[in-house]
Amino acid sequence: MKKIDNATVQRILDAADIVEVVSDFVALKKRGANYVGLCPFHNDRSPSFYVSKSKGMCKCFSCGEGGSPVSFIMKLEQLSFTEALRYLAKKYNIEIEEREMTDEERRAENDRENMFALNDFAMRYFEKTLKETADGRDIGLSYFRYRGISDAMIEKFHLGYALEGRDALYKTAIERGYSEQYLISTGVCNRTDDGRVYDRFRGRVIYPIFTLAGKVVAFGGRTLSSEKKIAKYVNSPESDIYLKRRELYGLFQAKQAIAKAQKCILVEGYMDVISMHQAGVCNVVASSGTALTVEQVRLIKRFTSNVTLIYDSDAAGIKASLRGIELLLQDDMDIKVLLLPEGEDPDSFAQSHSSSEVEAYISEHETDFISFMASILMDGAASNPTKRAEVITRVVKTIALIPDEIKRSVYAQECSRILFMDEDVLRREIGKYYNEFRLKSREEQQRAEVFTGGSPVAQTGGPADGSGSDGEPGPTQPAAQQPAGVSRHVRFLRTYEMNIARLIAKYGNYAFADGIDDDGNAVPMTVLEYIEADLAADEISFVNPDLAHFFAEARRLSRYSWDADLARRREELE
Structure with a gap:
């Protein structure tokens, strides 16, 4: 294994522009001589992350994180110094000159780098299999053609195919010098109880999952078999480099479009994302069929506070996903909801409409979440007083999650109109639940502080989130234990x-x-x-x-x- 020589390191450091590097991850706005945005290292409700082009540095004045372009990439993507340099070299098209590493340097290379390298190899293998093998073309490529996916989208999302053979990928990887240890730890391969190794994704079309920086962390595989005993989708297991709750499918391809449009459109599946991008609507990501998590919400918030969730007309699925809306509200996001016509999903709708038609439909039909939530939950409950009361309580509790008082007031008015309830009653109930949520949040913060041995002041060097920069405590500042x-x-x-x-x-x-x-x-x-x-x-x-x-x-x-x-x-x- 080789090491980047010092001259190349210096060229990379000289070329790296802190504003350009940070802008790949955070939506920045010019403020005087500097730039400012939401901090990617903590739950930042108001912009506190400053970037100085002249100094080549960034810093959050709330949590204290920041540094040079290299240290920013290292902290954000959890990369080693060498990995961060390679990332920047690729960004600025700098050819890396290397020298042989010493034994000590070789031992210092961590497992993460090897796992990323293995995943990158697997992605290239799946791509090559799709395009250059008979089964890949006849089965995998034919499937994508049947679904209406263009060559440009196949390239953009690095789609691939895994052969039916039990250990085709495994044998190829071993022949190329990759370690069985990383084939197993990344989940590309599995090992049976008797020690035999086999390919996890065999006989499936492959959807690589990328980090925000463009590194392959996992794969999703869809079977083309009609056998009911075979799982339709198989995904990479969580590992040292992959935590499902921290990734959104398509965010790497969509981040620039999201920042430009100042809106993120959230759908459910891989094909929904790809078809929307193919239709020219590129600010689209997917939670890949899982409930939306706090970490995913914060990923989106790096680029925009405006989210539109697209649903098909499956009422049961919509009700199950309302928890995701609550998470978005709690992070002070502006949320709209869009229902597609009967029988349509984002994939089919995007395939049958032009870019302008899709955008026009979204603009004309997206609805404020309160109206949507109330109408969905009230369906079938209007004539039942008990169920109606339960629905009203559910809506009131959701409004109470919103940090901004003016927004809560506006939603109380809207809810009063929709649910035919006295506005003063709703306001009192919203206030009651808001105070309960605040107290619960503080207690959770206290438990976290006890667990970590820290405190708001000790951890940040200043007042906790919710206070002013002058140290005056704010209303949402968590109390100590x-x-x-x-x-x-x-x-x-x-x-x-x-x-x-x-x-x-x-x-x-x-x-x-x-x-x-x-x-x-x-x-x-x-x-x-x-x-x-x-x-x-x-x-x-x-x-x-x-x-x-x-x-x-x-x-x-x-x-x-x-x-x-x-x-x-x-x-x-x-």
């Missing part, structure tokens, strides 16, 4: 007390302002003295026992030992 049975009042105040304690710990003995002594003379006041005087003037004291103890100890140390300690340290330094 509290013992069971502590009142909501104490729990609420803890966030504010934690921020005061942070200021005291960092700046307590710094001179801050001038105060007036008993004789009317101006005397310097420290930050701690100023806070103490301000709290005393308003007759405010700490209500959390541990923070009250911290405050008292800080006062004691400042008054009785600070000057002596400072003098001693200065003497030691001198």
